[in-house]
Structure formats: structure tokens, C-alpha cells
Amino acid sequence: MKEVEAAAGLAVWRASRLGADLTADHEPPGLDPLLPLLAELTAEVADLDHVVVAGAGSGGTVLAARAITRTLGRPLTVLDTADPGPVERAIGDRLDRTVVVVAGDSDVAEAVRRAYLSAFLGAGMTEAEATRRFVLVGDMVPAGRSALSAAALVPAALAGVDVAELVEQARELSAALVRGGDNPARALASALSAGHDTVALVSDGTGLIGLTDWVGRLLAESLGVLPVVLEDPGSPVAGDRALTVTVGGSLGAGTVPGGGVWPDVAVNGPLGAQFLVWEHAVSMARGPARAEREPTSSVTRRAAPKTTGTAPMDAGEFTEGSVTGYGTSAGSVVEALGALLLGSRPDGYLSITAYLDPVADADVAKLRPLLAEVAGRPVTFGWGPQPRHPAGTHLQITGAVASDQYQLGDLEAAQAAADRAELARDGRRIVRLDLADRASGIVQLLDAAGALRS
Known part of the structure; x- marks a missing residue:
């Protein structure tokens, strides 16, 4: 790895400079009004320690919530599938201590909400008691502005994460993203804009768990590239045209980035800064040339009515x-x-x-x-x-x-x-x-x- 651009504890290593000069087109999201509301909400349901988040949609907010809680070691039950098995297991686990965050209005979110409402009422709760167990978060935000939104931070906060620390990590980085000089987002955006159809993502083993899943969804929905999330550094990518990117936590002085992989790009830094740098880089990398390549997102589509026969x-x-x-x-x-x-x-x-x-x-x-x-x-x-x-x-x-x-x-x-x-x-x-x-x-x-x- 040759060139490094770093700020606020986050660094992007690149094999070489790629792409044209890119400029930012938005400021980091303002989250100050959300933090006191999260503190108040957490206090209101302090007696409910089984936190469930239900939803599946664009922007990857549920994937972000999963990455936050897994990385920081907090328990969170994620229901982002319509498969009956996970829902039945979750409902059978500490129902009397459960709070359900309904993230967005997807079919999955609504189906899980109905299932939990039926279970709460079936357990003898009144309508008012059951209603207290639900926290409804608005529609999923557009792709590229997701990980530090309410839909991701509410379940994380209820699960015991200090979300103020995540916000502070992003805030420390944000100043570097809107000024000249070293700018990790510009370095990452340059690599993402270099014409690669496939991006191979691999965790380098330095403590960020599940972040590659969120990054993959962000790249697919915002840039139309094909993300291949690798199981471990030794997993096969297949094909020789992929941009290989390793993702991980902060590295000590003298540590070689990549975790044993020789990537084209290595992104290392605290989780809050990671979310912001990826969203900022994707925003800079987007352009008219990407429009024809952007995929159809079946994730946000309403499911078709019940079908019969064979398609x-x-x-x-x-x-x-x-x-x-x-x-x-x-x-x-x-x-x-x-x-x-x-x-x-x-x-x-x-x-x-x-x-x-x-x-x-x-x-x-x-x-x-x-x-x-x-x-x-x-x-x-x-x-x-x-x-x-x-x-x-x-x-x-x-x-x-x-x-x-x-x-x-x-x-x-x-x-x-x-x-x-x-x-x-x-x-x-x-x-x-x-x-x-x-x-x-x-x-x-x-x-x-x-x-x-x-």
C-alpha cells in the first residue's frame, strides 16, 4: 500500500491515485436533536431488555444497526426476513421483556409487527400494554444517508450502545470531508469511480463485525456495482476485474493494513467515521454515468399477492x-x-x-x-x-x-x-x-x- 489519506482516526490506503478530482455535495447529517430523544426513549423502556428490530428496505438501516451492535457487543435481535423460523424463535424468547422497533413500512416490518401484536395480546396484555412495546420509526431514508439515521440508531440505543460516541466519531471526521487537503472520502471515491463493475469487500479482522454487509448494500443501491462480500481474507473472489477493499478498525502505528490481504484499497477507522466516509465517498462517486448501471432494488418492492400454481x-x-x-x-x-x-x-x-x-x-x-x-x-x-x-x-x-x-x-x-x-x-x-x-x-x-x- 502506498498512499494514505487520513483524518480523525480514519485512514484510506490506496495502491495508486485513481479517477478524477471529486468534491463533496452534502454535509454530514445533523443528529444533535435526535440524541436527547434517544436518551428519553431508552429511559422509558429500561425494563424491556430484549430489543428486536423489524424491517427490510433500501438504505441498509437494519444492516447498520446489526453492524453497530455486533461490533460493540450489544444484544439485538434482527428480523429482516419473512421466513417464519426467525420470527417464531424471537417471539418465544423473553416475550414479557421485549420491545420491538419497527423500522420503515416494508412488508416484512408490517408482518413482524402483526405477529408480535398477536403474541402480546395472546399473552394477556391489554392493547395499551402491547402498544407500549412498539417503537415506530419512519420510512427508510434514501440510500447513502442511512447508517446514522433514527432507523439504525434507535434499536442500537435501546440495545445499550452509546450512540453519542458514534455520532462524535462521525463529527470529528466531518470537518475533513468539507475542506481541502487530506480527505479520506475523496480517496475512497476516486477508487470507486475508476470503472470497476465488481467490488470485493473483506473484513480485515480488526473488530468491525458486519460492516461489509452494510457497505455492500450501499454500493449496490447507490452505485450499481456488484458487491461480493467475502467470508474471510482467504475466500475466493473469482474474476480479475474486481476492486478489492478491506475494512477494519483503527490500526496501531506500523501495522500493515489488509489483514493478510493485499487490497487495492484499505479503509480503517472507528465505526462512526466508517459510516460517514463510505456514505460521503459514494455521494461523491455518483454521477450521470452511473444512472444506467443502477440496479433494480427488489428489497423495497412490495411483495406480489399470494400466488397459486407454477410461474x-x-x-x-x-x-x-x-x-x-x-x-x-x-x-x-x-x-x-x-x-x-x-x-x-x-x-x-x-x-x-x-x-x-x-x-x-x-x-x-x-x-x-x-x-x-x-x-x-x-x-x-x-x-x-x-x-x-x-x-x-x-x-x-x-x-x-x-x-x-x-x-x-x-x-x-x-x-x-x-x-x-x-x-x-x-x-x-x-x-x-x-x-x-x-x-x-x-x-x-x-x-x-x-x-x-x-
């Missing part, structure tokens, strides 16, 4: 063990995955979207590095609706629902069907693998991906 793009199918494949002429899981990888070449990518339980079915995420080793092209992975890009092939993984006490399964199925329909309308190749038994089906998928490596 047209599901024509053609096979069944092998616990897996049924739709939209493919393949006769096995191995053949279906191999055909998708071939279809992603020579200059596309493979996107994997799992409409499953992010906790109970977490092993399905291991597909990404396994297939990336074989693909020779970028492979992405995400849960539920994801921002889409105007290229690539798509693998959707769905699964049978074992328990659906709060009738969330129809919403999840409708989201998946709407996603497939929109991809088909855009001319994208989409294959769905449906798991009759999730546990055994995931084992089949991983075994098939492993077989492709041999």
Missing part, C-alpha cells in the same frame, strides 16, 4: 433427493449448478439468493465460496430479496416451511415468486432449487458444489 419461468424440472429444480433442463443438482456457472461466463456473474432461515439454514451460505472456486467469475450470496444488476445468472433457493404460526410463509413465497418474475421479464436466467427438507437439501447442495470442484 412460467419454473417450466422444466427435476427432483433428486430433497431438491426439486425448476427452470432448468438439468437432471440433477450437479448438472443444474454446472449449467449456471457456465451461463455466467465469459463476463457475467452468478447471484445466489436464499429464501430460507439465516440462522437455522446458515450453512447454505457456504455455497458461495465453493462455487466461486469453480466459476472463474464473481459469485454473490444474499438472504431474501436483493438489489439486482443488469447482468448475470441467478440461483434462487427456497424451502418447505415446517411451522408457520404467524402466517409469514405466504409473504416469503410471494417475495420469491415476484423476484423470479421480475428477473424473467428482464431476460435474466433464473433457476430455482426448492428444498423439501431444508437440512438434507442443503447437504445435497454443498455436496454437489463440492463435486464440481473435482
Whole structure:
């Protein structure tokens, strides 16, 4: 790493200067009025120590709240999926001590709100007692102005985070972003504006947990680039055109950035400053040339009504063990995955979207590095609706629902069907693998991906 631009404890290392001179077009958000309100709200619900945040939408606010609490070691239950499993587990955990932050007005947020209201009333609470358990935060803010907004800071504050410290970290950096001289945001924006279609993001192991997920969402929705969030520094990216960026906490004197990776860019500093520098850099990197590349965000789209029958793009199918494949002429899981990888070449990518339980079915995420080793092209992975890009092939993984006490399964199925329909309308190749038994089906998928490596 050669060049460094630093301010207020945050530094951006670059292999070389890239792009044109860029200038800032906005000031950091003013948060002073929010802090006393957060303190008052936290005091009002001090007896409720199980904090749940419900919502899924653009701007990544729920991802920001998760990154804040995970990094700072505070407990927060995040429900940003319509899969019934996580909701039922959360409701079964300390219901009498639960406060629910409803972030935005997405279908997921509303479905979780209804489920908790039913559970509160079913537990014998009055309407007034149940109402006290909800904190409603307004619509998600636009992408690029999200991480230090109420939708992210309210759940973090209720979970015990000193949000004033995060705000102060951002404030200390903000002066450097609006004056001449060293400007870490300008350095980062230059790299982001250099024409890379893919950005590989990896945590360097210096204490910022979950930040890469938020950064990936920000880049996808604001710049239209393809983010590949790596599991660890040794995970395969695939493809040689990606901009590799490591992200981490502050480094001591003499420490080499990257955590063992030799990145094109390394961004290190405190969490509050990280949020601000990324949002500021993305704002500077945006321009008219990006407009045609920006993806369709299925995350904020209302799910289609409950569907019946089989969607047209599901024509053609096979069944092998616990897996049924739709939209493919393949006769096995191995053949279906191999055909998708071939279809992603020579200059596309493979996107994997799992409409499953992010906790109970977490092993399905291991597909990404396994297939990336074989693909020779970028492979992405995400849960539920994801921002889409105007290229690539798509693998959707769905699964049978074992328990659906709060009738969330129809919403999840409708989201998946709407996603497939929109991809088909855009001319994208989409294959769905449906798991009759999730546990055994995931084992089949991983075994098939492993077989492709041999």
C-alpha cells in the first residue's frame, strides 16, 4: 500500500491515485436533536431488555444497526426476513421483556409487527400494554444517508450502545470531508469511480463485525456495482476485474493494513467515521454515468399477492433427493449448478439468493465460496430479496416451511415468486432449487458444489 489519506482516526490506503478530482455535495447529517430523544426513549423502556428490530428496505438501516451492535457487543435481535423460523424463535424468547422497533413500512416490518401484536395480546396484555412495546420509526431514508439515521440508531440505543460516541466519531471526521487537503472520502471515491463493475469487500479482522454487509448494500443501491462480500481474507473472489477493499478498525502505528490481504484499497477507522466516509465517498462517486448501471432494488418492492400454481419461468424440472429444480433442463443438482456457472461466463456473474432461515439454514451460505472456486467469475450470496444488476445468472433457493404460526410463509413465497418474475421479464436466467427438507437439501447442495470442484 502506498498512499494514505487520513483524518480523525480514519485512514484510506490506496495502491495508486485513481479517477478524477471529486468534491463533496452534502454535509454530514445533523443528529444533535435526535440524541436527547434517544436518551428519553431508552429511559422509558429500561425494563424491556430484549430489543428486536423489524424491517427490510433500501438504505441498509437494519444492516447498520446489526453492524453497530455486533461490533460493540450489544444484544439485538434482527428480523429482516419473512421466513417464519426467525420470527417464531424471537417471539418465544423473553416475550414479557421485549420491545420491538419497527423500522420503515416494508412488508416484512408490517408482518413482524402483526405477529408480535398477536403474541402480546395472546399473552394477556391489554392493547395499551402491547402498544407500549412498539417503537415506530419512519420510512427508510434514501440510500447513502442511512447508517446514522433514527432507523439504525434507535434499536442500537435501546440495545445499550452509546450512540453519542458514534455520532462524535462521525463529527470529528466531518470537518475533513468539507475542506481541502487530506480527505479520506475523496480517496475512497476516486477508487470507486475508476470503472470497476465488481467490488470485493473483506473484513480485515480488526473488530468491525458486519460492516461489509452494510457497505455492500450501499454500493449496490447507490452505485450499481456488484458487491461480493467475502467470508474471510482467504475466500475466493473469482474474476480479475474486481476492486478489492478491506475494512477494519483503527490500526496501531506500523501495522500493515489488509489483514493478510493485499487490497487495492484499505479503509480503517472507528465505526462512526466508517459510516460517514463510505456514505460521503459514494455521494461523491455518483454521477450521470452511473444512472444506467443502477440496479433494480427488489428489497423495497412490495411483495406480489399470494400466488397459486407454477410461474412460467419454473417450466422444466427435476427432483433428486430433497431438491426439486425448476427452470432448468438439468437432471440433477450437479448438472443444474454446472449449467449456471457456465451461463455466467465469459463476463457475467452468478447471484445466489436464499429464501430460507439465516440462522437455522446458515450453512447454505457456504455455497458461495465453493462455487466461486469453480466459476472463474464473481459469485454473490444474499438472504431474501436483493438489489439486482443488469447482468448475470441467478440461483434462487427456497424451502418447505415446517411451522408457520404467524402466517409469514405466504409473504416469503410471494417475495420469491415476484423476484423470479421480475428477473424473467428482464431476460435474466433464473433457476430455482426448492428444498423439501431444508437440512438434507442443503447437504445435497454443498455436496454437489463440492463435486464440481473435482
